[in-house]
Amino acid sequence: MRLFTVFAALSVLLLAATCNPESQGSRLPPNLKQLEGTWLHAHEEDQGDVLVYRPNTYAFPPSRGRTGFAFERNGLFTQYDIAPTDGLEGHKGSWKAQNDHTLLISLDDKQEPDYQLEVISLENNVLKVKRKQ
16 A cells, blocks of 8 residues: 555656646757847848847947847747837748757748748857748
8 A cells, every 4th residue: 555655646746747738849949048038030140041120229330220029938038020110020930949949830820831030149149040941
């Protein structure tokens, strides 16, 4: 009987440890934890096909508009495009970590196909990515 009680307690502990309200694929890998937040495109700093983003709190030089995106820990994603009125227009969607440096982006409105963001580097509040279809 004592063995059964120990086994039952261990089973409950293991189940509790694996239960998580967030899907496993929606959590950022530890090396990308600092990705959470809103990022705007610093197009002046792009290097070929590597796109550069900075936090929305950065003091950007004047521009006729900036696109960007926001990552939330729970897998929610918002892509910001330039609206017809020159403001920002948010498109809701989701992201999923495919590995430690690649994220799959899916927009709810399906006006553009799903795409991948390959994180080239993320340090000192500078995010460098390559976008792949």
